[in-house]
Amino acid sequence: MSELAAPPPPNTRKRRSRVQWQTIWAVMAGVLIAGTAGWYFVRLFSPPVPPKAGAKAQPPKPPAAGATSGSTLLSTGMAPASAQPQPAPRAAAPLQTAMQRVVQAAALQRTQPAGLLYDPASSNIALSFLPLELSDPQVAEAQKVLEDYVKATTVEARLQHVFLPGEVAPHMREHYEKRGATDPGQGELRGAGIIKAGASEVVSLQFAAAARPDTGLRANFHRTRAGRLRLDWEAWTAWCEMTWPDFKKERSQRQVLMRAVASESSYYNHEFSEKWRWLAVRLRSADGLHSVTGYVRRDSMAGIAIANLIGVPVPNSLPAETPLPPLNLPGTQSVVTVRLAFPPNAQSDHCVEIISLLADRWLLFPGEMK
Structure with missing residues (x-):
């Protein structure tokens, strides 16, 4: 009878069973890890799935209060967008068409007078004066404009009745508010006329006035293209860039525009003692309260023109066609608009140089304001 093999001991069987279970768990863990890695690999490299037809896109949810994105803070170094102040949307600027600009320019042009007298490039234009009967409708029209101006109690209200309001507004505020000056009171209407040059017309009224002892008071009105008169x-007011007392006190060496009444003077002194070189002219303020002696070179255009205005014959060699005022009778007084300046280290507050003659009137046109 054959001999049978003896069974393995119990300890050996337990060890074999343990090794088998470990092997099974290892295989299952490997399968699980490989499956998970494969799923991530597919999600990472697969294209995005397009939304179904008709599906609505869902807006992203705002981050919770106080939450921040670490990647955004690291990459930009800035606060998250939700923490930054957002600029307010700008209002759309109104679109101005070329036609609107043309209409505005045309409206502005209608407020301006017409003709060569109002062209800044024009100068030395011959003027004519046409007298008007006091019963003429234009006289009544001008008186109404002046009446409305005088009744107005503020500078802003008066600007509606004046010529070139944008340019004279600063002068009016200085005149009334800083200097404390007033308007010259007009008395009886003595005469009227039209100053004319081509298409340019100025209606002029002449009043008696105690504030104008030498010349009377003139009110001049420019007629705009729209047909309205403006003072x-x-x-x-015979506006001057400085008051006469301030001008004499300061002894300004810069040129200052002044309106005055000119007449001959025999006073030659200080820097202007050479009578052969200088023409002495007495310049009196419009109200007659202040005066200086102005000196202009006899051989200059301004000197010859002023000499003719005040009736002082001065020899000259100018061509006959040179535009000069006619020679008046001796002793004539003439209104003038001039630029004056004191000499350096002036020895007197009474002797000034006449730098230029702007006009033989107080009414200036754009080409004469240079």
Whole structure:
């Protein structure tokens, strides 16, 4: 009878069973890890799935209060967008068409007078004066404009009745508010006329006035293209860039525009003692309260023109066609608009140089304001 093999001991069987279970768990873990890695690999490299037809896109949810994105803070170094102040949307600027600009320019042009007298490039234009009957409708029209101007109690209200309101507004505020000056009171209407040059017309009224002892008071009105009359405020008040007392006190060496009444003087002194070189001219303020002696070179255009205005014959060799005022009778007084300046280290507050003659009137046109 054959001999049978003996069974393995119990300890050996337990060890074999343990090794088998470990092997099974290892295989299952490997399968699980490989499956998970494969799923991530597919999600990472697969294209995005397009939304179904008709599906609505869902807006991203705002981050919770106080939450921040670490990647955004690291990459930009800035606060998250939700923490930054957002600029307010700008209002759309109104679109201005070329036609609108043309209409505005045309409207502005209608407020301006017409003709060569109002062209800044024009100068030495011959003027004519046509007298008007006091019963003429234009006289009544001008009187109404002046009446409305005088009744107005503020500078802003008066600007509606004056010529070139944008330019004279600063002068009016200085005249009334800083200097404390007033308007010259007009008395009886003595005469009227039209100053004319081509298409340019200025209606002029002449009043008696105690504030104008030498010349009377003139009110000049420019007629715009729209047909309205506007008061020339600077001529009305005989506006000067400085008051006469301030001008004499300061002894300004810069050129200062002044309106005055000119007449011959025999006073030659200080820097202007050479009578052969200088023409002495007495310049009196519009109200007659202040005066200086102005000196102009006899051989200059301004000197010859002023000499003719005040009736002082001065020999000259100018061509006959040179535009000069006619020679008046000796002793004539003439209104003038001039630029004056004191000499350096002036020895007197009474002797000034006449730098230029702007006009033989207080009414200035754009080409004469240079």
